[in-house]
Amino acid sequence: MSEHHHDHDHDHSELSETELRVRALETILTEKGYVEPAALDAIIQAYETRIGPHNGARVVAKAWTDPAFRQALLEDGSKAIGTLGHVSRVGDHLVVVENTPQRHNMVVCTLCSCYPWEMLGLPPVWYKAAPYRSRAVKDPRGVLADFGVALPRDIEVRVWDSTAETRFLVLPMRPEGTEGWSEEQLAELVTRDSMIGTGFPKTPGAPS
């Protein structure tokens, strides 16, 4: 591959420099007839409105209340979620991994940024950045400590490195004190990080 052309400007000028270069590229792609700017707008709008952790939270809440769905979800995540009309369409190869009193699951992509977009939205910066990607596989408890999470030593930590087109969603444990809660109420407790495995669901009554 031939040389790359890069700049090493300071932060404030890098931003404007990058902005100009991005605009120039879009202009060229548009003038050459490769893309329609309105179609780019529509992609952005779709990401901003249709994907996000609310999708994953609904799936988790349903699994907490419907044992048959939970079973189906653990057997074939994509297929089970496909049966829910109200969750945005999910691609193939979604694997749902369940936390238990014996095992805590955590998801990483050490090589890039693989993440279940349909379920969780676009990944946060920390998920794509070097500290998480480098340490999650070697020192998962240290990473959890960065999130303020302390796991008892008798719980196994299982790290799933997303190295292929499979995607992983953690099914956290249902918080205590939620007996009789509706799916909608339960979904409010499910955080993004609890579905990545770097956090737990909110507990009833705790400040959000």
Place this chain on the structure above:
Amino acid sequence: MNGVHDMGGMDGFGKVEPEPNEPMFHADWESRVLAMVRAMGAAGAFNIDTSRFYRETLPPDVYLSSSYYKKWFLGLEEMLIEKGYLTREEVAAGHAMQPAKALKHGKFDLANVERVMVRGKFARPAPAPAKFNIGDRVRAKNIHPATHTRLPRYVRGHVGVVELNHGCHVFPDSAAMELGENPQWLYTVVFEGSDLWGADGDPTSKVSIDAFEPYLDPA
């Protein structure tokens, strides 16, 4: 390739720092880059593995010092130049100067937007039976291709256990280099933390990767 992108197990990058109430994008240009990558990919200018390879081949100092979407942008621009969709002169001028190169799936317009909102399918019919069964002990090969691979360095040479079989999938090592899909069996292989990291690892941890069959030997 043994690039800086292959970060699993590296030390020295510091603490993980979550940003409270993080916005989806930190600047408008980030969303334009995302949309251009998705659009040009859907139009057939490149596949996902090729786009990953172009990010990995950014110079190490650039890779480590660029924000996520800056890496996406730099990889996209270089890839489109090398694949003949635009020229360095056009990039310098900020305008089209040469005739367009035909896109496999045509211009990306509004009618194509829904296509990018569902993940692609990577499963393919099996060209041969699977070599490994669930529960088999396997050793990750000690391979160091200079081209794209999804076998991270930190597992190479180590023994793990096959836990899941995901069927046959497009093989990134081939697809990234535009050598065809070359479908291969894909397994989740789990390793003991203490096998990967010795006494410096967490003995209560297990780490899995998704490994294509050509990455594995029986153990």
